[in-house]
Amino acid sequence: MVEMNLNRRQFLKLSGAAAATLAVVELGFNEKKAYATTKEFKIAQATVTPTICCYCGVGCGILVHTKNNTVVYTEGDPDNPINEGKLCSKGTTIRQLYTSEKRLTKPLYRAPGSSKWEEKDWDWMLDMIASRTKETRDHSFVEVEQGITVNKTEKIASLGGAALDNEETYLLSKLMRGLGVVYLEHQARI
Numbered sequence: 592m593v594e595m596n597l598n599r600r601q602f603l604k605l606s607g608a609a610a611a612t613l614a615v616v617e618l619g620f621n622e623k624k625a626y627a628t629t630k631e632f633k634i635a636q637a638t639v640t641p642t643i644c645c646y647c648g649v650g651c652g653i654l655v656h657t658k659n660n661t662v663v664y665t666e667g668d669p670d671n672p673i674n675e676g677k678l679c680s681k682g683t684t685i686r687q688l689y690t691s692e693k694r695l696t697k698p699l700y701r702a703p704g705s706s707k708w709e710e711k712d713w714d715w716m717l718d719m720i721a722s723r724t725k726e727t728r729d730h731s732f733v734e735v736e737q738g739i740t741v742n743k744t745e746k747i748a749s750l751g752g753a754a755l756d757n758e759e760t761y762l763l764s765k766l767m768r769g770l771g772v773v774y775l776e777h778q779a780r781i
């Protein structure tokens with residue numbers, strides 16, 4: 592047995608180191624517990640909103656945790672039958688859609704021949720899209736082709752995104768068919 596002669600100062604130092612070591616050992620042997628505690632703290636009293644990942648056609652379910660109008664955490668939705676709580680690396684980082692400095696918050700318009708983007712409001716932008724769609728459709732509309740009524744335009748195409756749900760896709764399809772658009776696609780099929 593080795594005897595140790597410690598003064599008060601040395602004793603306190605040694606006790607502190609021992610306590611710190613024990614704490615590390617405790618965390619080391621119980622990583623899951625430490626992680627769960629941190630996560631719980633971050634999302635405590637947050638509002639949880641289920642949504643669908645907008646990145647690809649798989650359509651994984653995501654839970655978005657918000658506090659004070661800010662997205663504090665996102666995770667796979669365990670109740671969603673598509674992904675059962677799992678997310679790929681892209682879906683895992685989806686919070687960056689909200690936090691990124693590069694996120695666009697206003698519509699940008701670049702006039703034909705211009706090299707500059709201008710900020711526009713949504714009313715201006717929607718009117719511009721509607722008038723150009725009508726102009727293009729009216730100029731390119733074909734009623735009859737080789738003796739057959741076709742009522743179509745081949746100068747407009749529609750490409751739906753993964754964030755569209757069934758109902759939105761149905762409405763978009765109706766609108767495009769009504770305009771005579773024949774090039775109608777969806778990201779999930781590409």
Ligand code: SF4
Nearest residue numbers: 644646647651679682
């Ligand atoms: S989490 Fe990944 S696989 Fe799932 S929809 Fe998003 S991008 Fe697609």
